Amino acid sequence: MNKYGNRLRELREQRQYTQETLAKLLGTSRSRIAMYERGERQPDFEMQEAIADFFNVTIDYLFGRETPIADKDGQTVIEALQLYNAYEEATPEVQQAVKILLKQVKPAVENLQNQIKPVAERLQSQVQPIAENLQNQMKPVAKNLQKVASKTTHIQMVPAKPPKSKSSQQLSERPHLPKDTKK
Numbered sequence: 001m002n003k004y005g006n007r008l009r010e011l012r013e014q015r016q017y018t019q020e021t022l023a024k025l026l027g028t029s030r031s032r033i034a035m036y037e038r039g040e041r042q043p044d045f046e047m048q049e050a051i052a053d054f055f056n057v058t059i060d061y062l063f064g065r066e067t068p069i070a071d072k073d074g075q076t077v078i079e080a081l082q083l084y085n086a087y088e089e090a091t092p093e094v095q096q097a098v099k100i101l102l103k104q105v106k107p108a109v110e111n112l113q114n115q116i117k118p119v120a121e122r123l124q125s126q127v128q129p130i131a132e133n134l135q136n137q138m139k140p141v142a143k144n145l146q147k148v149a150s151k152t153t154h155i156q157m158v159p160a161k162p163p164k165s166k167s168s169q170q171l172s173e174r175p176h177l178p179k180d181t182k183k
Helices: 003-014 019-026 030-038 045-055 077-089 092-157 166-173
Strands: none
Touching: 003 030, 019 030, 019 045
């Protein structure tokens, strides 16, 4: 059973990252992320820490040993438990005041979410073509950089000719005498 890979895939998909995007953000390759998810490879400790920090979970959570520290909205389980415990320990009057407050706040929050959602969708629809255009413009630049890099690497790999030794210099400085054709 591949708990680590399943948890990694689950976290990646919850945040709507591709393997390629996650790999770039973590400074590794897409194939490594894929191998981690399939259970073909285990990340080293540094990469485990980086993944846990990136998703705001513990390494134990990645290995299937505990619940996540934070949900996708960023509220931590610990915070939620602390709030619940404070509510449970409060007097009945305070609990009633919290219920009334929540009833008043919830519609306001929903209203804000409904107002923000179309703005966010409109911004996303405007930004996406710009991002795609930039990517298309960068493709030829990236190809040119790759060509330059490959030429630079090739030039650096060509060994310099070693200087001639004294004995070979002396031999080349001797006059060449015609061969005797008499036998």
